[in-house]
Amino acid sequence: MTKTFSIDKTTGTFADELLAAGFIRLLENLMGHLGEKDPAITQTDMGHYYQIDVEPGIDAAQFDSTLPAFPLAPVLRTAKNRKKLPDLLENTLYVVDYEEEKEKSDTFFTAYKELEGTLKRAYAIGDDGTFPFDAMPAPPHDHWEVFKLLNAPPMPINGYNQVLGQWY
Structure with missing residues (x-):
């Protein structure tokens, strides 16, 4: 039975911490x-x-063959990379369509801007009982801000997707 794992600090940068955090999520x-x-x-x-x-x-x-494969992060599909991506399940755990999520975010926050201050505050502090989710467009993906960063210059979204393609 294994209880202890070691993650080398090979780069001496924040990437080592990210690797450890990713390994913990995997565990x-x-x-x-x-x-x-x-x-x-x-x-x-x-x-x-x-x-x-x-x-x-x-x-x-x-571990046996009945243990299902499980995603840790989705591949980001954009208009530019749509044809180059590997064949993956059409499931938001595996693939997120960047343009669809961008539209969803834009629609949600356009409606959000029209809300009164107390409702905006309820959303900001996570007061789901007060916030009118039923009357609003669907909120953006929980990781939308991360997706935006990955697709903004100079971030290489292709490098991100290549790593995930190897995982899947």
Whole structure:
């Protein structure tokens, strides 16, 4: 049973921290698929590497062909890359259409601008009981701000998509 993992700090940059955070997310998803809904996962900075501890541990014997593949981040489909992308399930967990999400965000925030101040505040603080979601267009994707950053110069969206294409 494996309870401890190490992530080398190979670049000496923030990318090492992002790698550790991504690995933790992978562990959380994996543990969820194995039936453990609230694993205790801790990250400790050990100088030249991060130590990731998980409780309960992971038994490699639990992995078999019935464990489904699970996405950690969606590929971003744009007008420019639409024909180049790999064939993936038409599911927003795997593929997000950038133009559709942009339109959804624009529509939502155009309607949002028309709301009175107390309703805007309710949305900002997450007061879902007060905010009129039923009367509003669909809100943007939870990760819309990240998608915008990935598609803004000089961010290489193709590099992002290539990494995810290798994962899937």
